[in-house]
Amino acid sequence: MEVKINKTKIEKRMRGKMDGELVNTIVRLKKTNPVVAKELARPKRRWPAVNLKDIDMIEGDVLVAGKILSAGDLSGAKKIVAWSASEKALGKIKNAKGTFVSIVDEVKKNPELNGFDILR
Numbered sequence: 001m002e003v004k005i006n007k008t009k010i011e012k013r014m015r016g017k018m019d020g021e022l023v024n025t026i027v028r029l030k031k032t033n034p035v036v037a038k039e040l041a042r043p044k045r046r047w048p049a050v051n052l053k054d055i056d057m058i059e060g061d062v063l064v065a066g067k068i069l070s071a072g073d074l075s076g077a078k079k080i081v082a083w084s085a086s087e088k089a090l091g092k093i094k095n096a097k098g099t100f101v102s103i104v105d106e107v108k109k110n111p112e113l114n115g116f117d118i119l120r
Contacts, residue, residue, distance in 0.1 A: 005034040005035065005037075005038055006038075007030060007034065009038075009041075010026065010030060010034070010037055010038055010041045013041040013042065013043075014026055014027075014041055017041075021104055022040065025040065025103060025104055025107055026040050026041055028107055028111065029107065029113070032111050032112045032113070033112055033113045035118065036063065036065050036103070036113055036118065039065030039066070039118075039120065040065050040083070040103070047065060047066035047067065047083070048064060048065065048066035048067075048119065048120050049066055049067045049068075049069050050064045050066065050067070050068055050069065050082075050119050051068075051069045051070070051071035051072050052068065052069070052070060052071060052072040052073060052074055052089060052092055052093070053071055053072025053073070054072070054119065055068070055074065055078065055080060055119065056072060056073065056074050056075055058117050058119065059117075060078070060115075060116075060117055061078060061079040061080070061081070061115060061116050061117070062078060062079075062080050062081070062116060062117050062118075062119055063081045063082070063103075063106075063113060063116035063117065063118050063119070064080070064081070064082040064083075064118075064119045065082070065083065065103070065118070065120075066082065066083060066084075067082065067083065067084045067085065067086070068080060068082045068084070068085035068086065068089045068093075068100070069085075069086055069089055070086050070088035070089040070091075070092055073092060073096070074092060074093060074096035074098055075096070076096065076097075076098075077096060077097040077098045077099075078093075078096075078098045078099075079098065079099050079101065080093060080098060080099070080100050080101070081100075081101050081102070081103055081106045081113070081116060082100070082102070082103065083102065083103050084102070085100055
């Protein structure tokens with residue numbers, strides 16, 4: 001079943017956002033990757049909070065439209081793209097020789113956000 005992306009709903013949700021950087025990111029992603037734009041347009045309290053143990057089960061690079069938490073460990077080097085991460089999670093990612101990149105920085109390099117598995 002394919003998920004429908006309603007761009008009008010994304011625009012309505014953006015009106016309540018106070019973070020200018022978040023709004024600019026949603027606007028840029030609305031055309032190139034509407035799935036991630038829809039996730040970021042949701043209220044922050046509904047954003048996913050994903051643990052490192054869940055990320056470790058996924059093969060390849062991972063994108064999370066939310067926050068990375070530190071429960072569990074990474075067994076190998078991965079590129080993790082998310083809006084934010086806890087300090088402990090950043091330390092564990094660094095110890096596993098992985099890299100953490102914020103969504104804002106990744107959109108500048110890769111506007112379509114291709115090559116990532118999206119975790120929700």
